[in-house]
Amino acid sequence: xxxxxxxxxxxxxxxxxxxxxxxxxxxxxxxxxxxxxxxxxxxxxxxxxxxxxxxxxxxxxxxxxxxxxxxxxxxxxxxxxxxxxxxxxxxxxxxxxxxxxxxxxxxxxxxxxxxxxxxxxxxxxxxxxxxxxxxxxxxxxxxxxxxxxxxxxxxxxxxxxxxxxxxxxxxxxxxxxxxxx
Amino acid sequence: xxxxxxxxxxxxxxxxxxxxxxxxxxxxxxxxxxxxxxxxxxxxxxxxxxxxxxxxxxxxxxxxxxxxxxxxxxxxxxxxxxxxxxxxxxxxxxxxxxxxxxxxxxxxxxxxxxxxxxxxxxxxxxxxxxxxxxxxxxxxxxxxxxxxx
Numbered sequence: 001x002x003x004x005x006x007x008x009x010x011x012x013x014x015x016x017x018x019x020x021x022x023x024x025x026x027x028x029x030x031x032x033x034x035x036x037x038x039x040x041x042x043x044x045x046x047x048x049x050x051x052x053x054x055x056x057x058x059x060x061x062x063x064x065x066x067x068x069x070x071x072x073x074x075x076x077x078x079x080x081x082x083x084x085x086x087x088x089x090x091x092x093x094x095x096x097x098x099x100x101x102x103x104x105x106x107x108x109x110x111x112x113x114x115x116x117x118x119x120x121x122x123x124x125x126x127x128x129x130x131x132x133x134x135x136x137x138x139x140x141x142x143x144x145x146x147x148x149x150x151x152x153x154x155x156x157x158x159x160x161x162x163x164x165x166x167x168x169x170x171x172x173x174x175x176x177x178x179x180x181x
Numbered sequence: 182x183x184x185x186x187x188x189x190x191x192x193x194x195x196x197x198x199x200x201x202x203x204x205x206x207x208x209x210x211x212x213x214x215x216x217x218x219x220x221x222x223x224x225x226x227x228x229x230x231x232x233x234x235x236x237x238x239x240x241x242x243x244x245x246x247x248x249x250x251x252x253x254x255x256x257x258x259x260x261x262x263x264x265x266x267x268x269x270x271x272x273x274x275x276x277x278x279x280x281x282x283x284x285x286x287x288x289x290x291x292x293x294x295x296x297x298x299x300x301x302x303x304x305x306x307x308x309x310x311x312x313x314x315x316x317x318x319x320x321x322x323x324x325x326x327x328x329x330x
Contacts (some may be wrong), residue, residue, distance in 0.1 A: 001186055003195070007241040008182065010261040014244060019322040043289035044223065059183030064192055064223055092185055092213065114315055116223035119292050126299040126311055142214045178301065 012040070012047045012057050019043070020110040023052075027095035034076075034097055044116045046082075047124060061094055065112040070108060071095070078104040082111065193220065193227040193236045199283045201276070203233060208265035219269065224289050227258070240267065247284045255281050293322065301325050 018040035025034035026048065038052040046061040065086055071079040078100060083093035096105035199221040204214040205228060217237075218229040224243060227236040244260045255277055256266040273278040285291065300323065303311045312318045 001189060001236050002238040003184060003189060004238060004240050005182060006259050006262055006265070007243070007245065010243060010245075010259050011243040013261075017321075019320075036289050043293075045241075057182055062184065062188045062192065064188075065195075074324075084191065086191075091187055091191070109317075110320065110322075113320060113322075116289055116292070119289065119296065122312075122315070123292055123296050123299070126296060126303060129303050129311055130306075133303060 008045075009056070011042060011045070012060070014042065018047075019114070020107065022107070023099060024048070025097040026105065027097075029092065034095075041110055041114060044114050044119075046111065046114075061113060064116060066115070068108050068111045070104070077164065080104060080108050080111075189225075189239055190235065192222055193211060193239065195222050197222050198287065199280065201271075201280075202269040203280075206268040206270075208262075214268070214270060221283060221287055224287050224317060226284070226287075242284060242287045243290060245288075247281050249277070249281060253277050255284075257284065297323060297325055 020039075020041040022039060024037055024039045026037045027034050037050065038047040038054070039046060039048045039056070041047075044063045046063060047057040048059055048061070049057050055071050061082060063082070066082050068082050069081050069083070071081055073079055076095075076097060078098040079095060080098070081095050084091040096107070098107055187210045201219060202216055203219045204217065205217040206212045206214045216231055220229070220236075221242075224241060226240045226242055228238055228240075229236045234267050240257065242257075246258050246260070246263070248256045248258065248266070250256050250268065253274055253276075254268060255271075256268045256322045258264070258266045269277075269280065271280065275292040300311055303309070310318050312320075313325060317323060
């Protein structure tokens with residue numbers, strides 16, 4: 001399967017600041033050594049470069065359907081693992097090490113909440129609260145479209161059901177699972 | 182650029198937000214329209230040969246534009262290469278419009294902007310930050326004012 005690189009490279013070079021960036025050490029699959037990488041989190045993708053400022057990323061890690069767990073290891077401090085428990089056996093897990101406790105915790109928190117599914121679950125929740133708080137009639141997206149606020153044609157008109165609820169339905173679990181750090 | 186094909190394959194098997202058989206043409210010169218099973222899962226668009234279980238390819242739907250072309254046709258182009266368009270010909274104009282709307286809303290960035298908007302509005306209406314209960318108020322990704330709405 002071909003992942004079209006243009007689509008991904010464009011996102012990796014976006015002008016907006018990434019959701020998180022910094023130095024992490026990534027365990028190599030082949031050599032088991034930790035290799036220093038410059039990492040940037042954008043949306044549900046973790047990009048990594050050999051060095052900060054390099055043009056093309058070495059690679060990316062998809063953060064959907066993954067769990068991020070702290071590793072309690074005396075020999076490998078500040079490590080955490082990104083794994084895919086629901087994936088087929090043989091799925092790769094990524095072992096990462098941060099430079100200190102604070103950095104590790106920050107990264108684990110950021111990566112745990114990075115999935116599209118999680119964002120969608122939050123949106124459903126907030127949309128419900130928004131309606132419950134007495135906002136009547138049109139949704140904010142419709143209002144913004146009417147006022148010409150949202151950029152271009154992105155503000156579609158919603159039906160009775162929020163568009164993002166037409167998804168997998170796993171959202172209910174996602175929110176509960178996330179914060180058992 | 183390295184990525185795990187297994188992760189993507191796994192994603193392509195998840196329930197889709199939207200899926201249909203659509204005629205598709207790649208941006209390459211001389212490309213012809215071919216019938217593909219097109220499947221939208223989170224912010225990825227997968228496309229399959231109609232009789233195969235594994236996708237031929239995937240497009241990440243970020244930093245892209247969904248354009249209405251002629252009747253029944255829409256295209257996807259990426260900001261870095263605006264002239265290279267992936268074309269899709271639907272059966273009906275209605276199906277075409279449905280896909281355009283679905284794809285425009287399928288990006289993480291679009292959802293993030295919506296979330297920030299709701300957060301701001303709820304805070305204004307109730308005086309409380311709705312993200313506080315999840316312990317994520319300080320996450321950079323959800324901050325107001327750091328992104329253009």
